[in-house]
Amino acid sequence: MMLLVTSGVAPYLAQAESILDVGDTFIVPLLLKLAFVLGIFFVGPLVAGYLEHKAMGRMQHRRGPVEAGPFGTLQLVADGIKFIQKEDLIPSAADKWVFAMAPGVALVPAMLALLVIPFGPGVFALDLELGLFYVLAASSVSVLGVLMGGWSSANKFSLFGGLRAGGQLIAYELPLILAAIAVAVQAGTLSLVGIVEAQAEFMLFGTGINLWYVIPQLLGFGIFFVAALAELSRPPFDMPIGDSELVFGYMTEYSGIKYAMYMLTEYAGMVTMSALMVVLYLGGWQLLPGVPLPGCEAAGGLFDCGVTGTLLGVGVMLGKILLLVFVMVWLRVAYPRLREDQLQRIAWLVMVPLALLNLALVTIAKVVY
Amino acid sequence: MAPSAPPGIGLLKGLGVTIKHLFQRPSTLMYPHERDVLAPRTRGVIALMDENCTVCMLCSRECPDWCIYIESHKETVPPAKEGGRARTRNVLDRFAIDFSLCMYCGICVEVCPFDALWWSPEFEYSEYEMGSLLHEMDKLREWADTVPPPPPLDEGAVLPAEVSDALAKVEKERELAAAKELEAKQAAEAPAETAGDAPKKGKAAEPEIHVKAGEIDQEAFDRLIAEGKSERMARSKAKAAYVKKEKARLLAEAEAAGGDAEAESPAPKAAEVKVDAGEIDQETFDRLIAEGKPERMARAKAKAAYVKKEKARLRAEAESDTGEGTGADEPAEVPSELGASPEAARQALDADGAATDDDAAPEVAAEAATTEAPAARKLGDIHVEGAGEIDQEVFDQLVAEGKSERIARAKAKAAWVKKQKQAKLDEEGGA
Amino acid sequence: MTGHDLVFVAVGLLTAGGAVFTVTSKNLMHAALFFAVTLGGIAGVFLTLAADFLALVQIVVYVGAVAVLFMFGLMLTRAPIGREALDGQNRGLAMAVAGGLFVVLSTLVIGAFGDLPTAEVTGPRIDDLGIAIFADWVLPFEVLSMLLLAALIGAIVLARRESGESGEELTVTRIEMAQDRDPEALEREQAALTSGSGGTGEEHA
Numbered sequence A: 001m002m003l004l005v006t007s008g009v010a011p012y013l014a015q016a017e018s019i020l021d022v023g024d025t026f027i028v029p030l031l032l033k034l035a036f037v038l039g040i041f042f043v044g045p046l047v048a049g050y051l052e053h054k055a056m057g058r059m060q061h062r063r064g065p066v067e068a069g070p071f072g073t074l075q076l077v078a079d080g081i082k083f084i085q086k087e088d089l090i091p092s093a094a095d096k097w098v099f100a101m102a103p104g105v106a107l108v109p110a111m112l113a114l115l116v117i118p119f120g121p122g123v124f125a126l127d128l129e130l131g132l133f134y135v136l137a138a139s140s141v142s143v144l145g146v147l148m149g150g151w152s153s154a155n156k157f158s159l160f161g162g163l164r165a166g167g168q169l170i171a172y173e174l175p176l177i178l179a180a181i182a183v184a185v186q187a188g189t190l191s192l193v194g195i196v197e198a199q200a201e202f203m204l205f206g207t208g209i210n211l212w213y214v215i216p217q218l219l220g221f222g223i224f225f226v227a228a229l230a231e232l233s234r235p236p237f238d239m240p241i242g243d244s245e246l247v248f249g250y251m252t253e254y255s256g257i258k259y260a261m262y263m264l265t266e267y268a269g270m271v272t273m274s275a276l277m278v279v280l281y282l283g284g285w286q287l288l289p290g291v292p293l294p295g296c297e298a299a300g301g302l303f304d305c306g307v308t309g310t311l312l313g314v315g316v317m318l319g320k321i322l323l324l325v326f327v328m329v330w331l332r333v334a335y336p337r338l339r340e341d342q343l344q345r346i347a348w349l350v351m352v353p354l355a356l357l358n359l360a361l362v363t364i365a366k367v368v369y
Numbered sequence B: 001m002a003p004s005a006p007p008g009i010g011l012l013k014g015l016g017v018t019i020k021h022l023f024q025r026p027s028t029l030m031y032p033h034e035r036d037v038l039a040p041r042t043r044g045v046i047a048l049m050d051e052n053c054t055v056c057m058l059c060s061r062e063c064p065d066w067c068i069y070i071e072s073h074k075e076t077v078p079p080a081k082e083g084g085r086a087r088t089r090n091v092l093d094r095f096a097i098d099f100s101l102c103m104y105c106g107i108c109v110e111v112c113p114f115d116a117l118w119w120s121p122e123f124e125y126s127e128y129e130m131g132s133l134l135h136e137m138d139k140l141r142e143w144a145d146t147v148p149p150p151p152p153l154d155e156g157a158v159l160p161a162e163v164s165d166a167l168a169k170v171e172k173e174r175e176l177a178a179a180k181e182l183e184a185k186q187a188a189e190a191p192a193e194t195a196g197d198a199p200k201k202g203k204a205a206e207p208e209i210h211v212k213a214g215e216i217d218q219e220a221f222d223r224l225i226a227e228g229k230s231e232r233m234a235r236s237k238a239k240a241a242y243v244k245k246e247k248a249r250l251l252a253e254a255e256a257a258g259g260d261a262e263a264e265s266p267a268p269k270a271a272e273v274k275v276d277a278g279e280i281d282q283e284t285f286d287r288l289i290a291e292g293k294p295e296r297m298a299r300a301k302a303k304a305a306y307v308k309k310e311k312a313r314l315r316a317e318a319e320s321d322t323g324e325g326t327g328a329d330e331p332a333e334v335p336s337e338l339g340a341s342p343e344a345a346r347q348a349l350d351a352d353g354a355a356t357d358d359d360a361a362p363e364v365a366a367e368a369a370t371t372e373a374p375a376a377r378k379l380g381d382i383h384v385e386g387a388g389e390i391d392q393e394v395f396d397q398l399v400a401e402g403k404s405e406r407i408a409r410a411k412a413k414a415a416w417v418k419k420q421k422q423a424k425l426d427e428e429g430g431a
Numbered sequence C: 001m002t003g004h005d006l007v008f009v010a011v012g013l014l015t016a017g018g019a020v021f022t023v024t025s026k027n028l029m030h031a032a033l034f035f036a037v038t039l040g041g042i043a044g045v046f047l048t049l050a051a052d053f054l055a056l057v058q059i060v061v062y063v064g065a066v067a068v069l070f071m072f073g074l075m076l077t078r079a080p081i082g083r084e085a086l087d088g089q090n091r092g093l094a095m096a097v098a099g100g101l102f103v104v105l106s107t108l109v110i111g112a113f114g115d116l117p118t119a120e121v122t123g124p125r126i127d128d129l130g131i132a133i134f135a136d137w138v139l140p141f142e143v144l145s146m147l148l149l150a151a152l153i154g155a156i157v158l159a160r161r162e163s164g165e166s167g168e169e170l171t172v173t174r175i176e177m178a179q180d181r182d183p184e185a186l187e188r189e190q191a192a193l194t195s196g197s198g199g200t201g202e203e204h205a
Helices: A002-021 A030-059 A075-085 A096-116 A131-152 A156-187 A192-201 A218-231 A256-281 A306-334 A340-368 B009-022 B058-062 B107-111 B137-144 B161-187 B191-197 B218-226 B231-256 B259-264 B282-290 B295-322 B342-355 B365-370 B377-381 B392-400 B405-430 C003-024 C028-048 C052-076 C091-113 C126-136 C138-165 C167-181 C183-195 C199-204
Strands: B045-048 B068-077 B087-098 B117-120
Touching: A030 A075, A030 A096, A030 A256, A030 A306, A030 B009, A075 A256, A096 A131, A096 A256, A096 C028, A131 A156, A131 A192, A131 A256, A131 C028, A131 C052, A156 A192, A156 A218, A156 A256, A156 A340, A156 C052, A192 A256, A218 A256, A218 A306, A218 A340, A256 A306, A306 B009, B045 B087, B045 B137, B058 B068, B058 B107, B087 B137, B107 B117, B117 B137, B161 B405, B218 B231, B282 B295, B392 B405, C003 C028, C028 C052, C052 C126, C126 C138
Parallel strands: none
Antiparallel strands: B045 B117, B068 B087
16 A cells, blocks of 8 residues: 555645645636546546447447446446455465555556546646656556566466566557657647647648647657557557466456456556547547637637536547547457567567657757747 | 558558448347247257157267266066066166256267157256256156157158058058958848947048058159159159059049948047147146146146047947947057157057057057057957968069069068968857 | 645655565565655655656656566566565675665765755746756766667677577577568578578587
């Protein structure tokens, strides 16, 4: 628990004062925002999981869940109840404390990362000056949870899964951060809200055509997307789980609520990473480039939107997130798992050089224009 | 790696395939809500006709999973006839199949020599506990009620050997009975007495006229071929034509045999107690239900009991009507067993059991159909030694007529037996 | 004592506790995990001193990379699986060294900065930090990057020579690569491997 508090909660605690200080500038009260973030954290993965069930099923000529709730929408709720009921097994040779803490260590950073992501005009819990860096830092701590789980299970498959996860996350964190840095360079800020604003104001080479960063940084977007998939251990980068090779990787020995926490981490990570990509490359809560939301034309379509504009903005943001989640599912269905050596070769020989090239191009363009 | 395609095309193709399938209809059948039409011979569960089981243990030994458990004991059956020897037979005590082990290979059904094991299309017997998948004899017996009847034979198809043999036997007995009747009438002063009293239960039914199935009507065949029909079709039609002709001929012959023949009027046969499928013996049914048997089984047994009762009653009637009887114990219904389902076979079997009282209880439906059909009472009492003998004259004649050797031998044998019996009868009459 | 001070004390205790457990736990993996706790605690201390950027760097680099690398290396090499313990014999000596070092360092720090007046905590803005690094301190920054580059190249050279010395491993690597590129080359390699002479023989020499 100490580790948990230090790595996760402490940054938030330390920021608490400043949040309260600037509370009056928020449109919605702070607690409401926190409730909203928690809601996203618990409902988002459910929606993402349902989308995955359904889309994957239809792509494989199945129907996906149909029985639990209307159109099977409550399937994951039923699954959650099932997980809670299950016996909480701990292998006798396992390191009990580490084994028990590992899912939490993986889960909490995924939750904390959502704090700074803006879900709409003024709808965010925290506008950190270092928002982007904060999200990346939080997600990098999740690896610890995976490694802890892999080692403490006292199982060779778990150990291999943990090792693969460690190697993979170290390798792909580099292109992920390099791609994100390119965005920060172009926007001139690390604040996620600031990056959305910068996209609303960005004109392509002074022509007056407003564009989101996905166009000038298409390469960076691709790198970020692939690296995000690898960071989340999503197929085709799911070697740490590799159910045909490693039983279930670092999750082999987990059952019940702890297993559910790992799964929640994965799906919350999908939502978080998709939200981050929307903010970095797809213009955040803007509906179209250069078109302000109804109700908030005054502030360039970004803030003080009134109820309709705010709700519309949140809806647009969530829609874009679900779109990216769908693409992740799509890739999972379409592609087979990579081999471990291919994974590392792609990371170091393709992704890192391309990310560096992207960063150099963006920096040069930024300085020239 | 495809050498010619530019890199990345394969990745896009993969995405294209998956997105295309996203918008197609899923091929799922929503099983508990919708049901597929299963093939009629679906292998759902293995059913047991325990009456047919002789405890030969073949199924149990052949089972790759060793999931069939059989327990039995031996019983001594008193001799069927005076001076015969007592026989032992196996009595089935327990027959169980563990469907948690069974892999549905069907080897047991294949190897069963007495049609005791059948495939039933029922498949919804999942349980909450693995132990409940061990189906004991009563449950396996219940499944037997769900076995569908075998498909009907194709038109003009060669009858199965046991059926045609049985038919031949029936025909032979009929001839003998007719001959004996004739004899009796000639001997008796007042033949009309018997004829008048005999209940006119009907004439010889058409299917009882046996016609050898291999033959074809050459004339019809030639004509059909000339008309351009395919050979196969022509053959089958010619066969049908032959059968028709022969039957007509035989009927005519039978009628020509004289008004006396008409007086023969066979006594009510057990087979003619054709019970409506719906009828059951309510008493038996109630008793079985009270004993806690499942409804399906109770119904089947009650039905059997009803058939048994009816037959007994009719036989008693016939006997009281005809005095000494003109052969009350006619052979069991054979034609109806051509396509007999186990259910029908069982009923016939019960009926036979009733007819033969406590004679060694028949064990096999097929046997019942073929061997259990006893001769007409009078002739049946006559014992003829030396079943291997044949009537050489008849044999030669038949061979000369171009019949196959087997048929010729069989007929010659029958002719010999007939002769012998006739001779004995004559002796008795003389005495 | 303000809430700020309370948080600082709590985080400091956490850091110190993590450090103590790091050196006293008998299980290597536990030590590595407590080390991660300590590093995270230090990030917390930075936060309470309003050094946001430094705190996040501490987490990304030390918790997310260094501690993970520690655990990764331990798991690859000799991490005891389960509750098996791995411990050295020099506890007394280590304790003496650590204690001495602690006394010397704290004396030095208190002696050097102890009489400075306590100031209001105001962290630098991230913009100021960037401008400082790339304007005033650009030369040390570049020198540092040269140092890191040298370390990187050195590591690659070491790693390459080791794998190059083992002829067998080299052959295996080449087959793997051939699988991805050229089926004919794969056949050649396999033929060479099975014949045990020819092309691979020269490379062994």
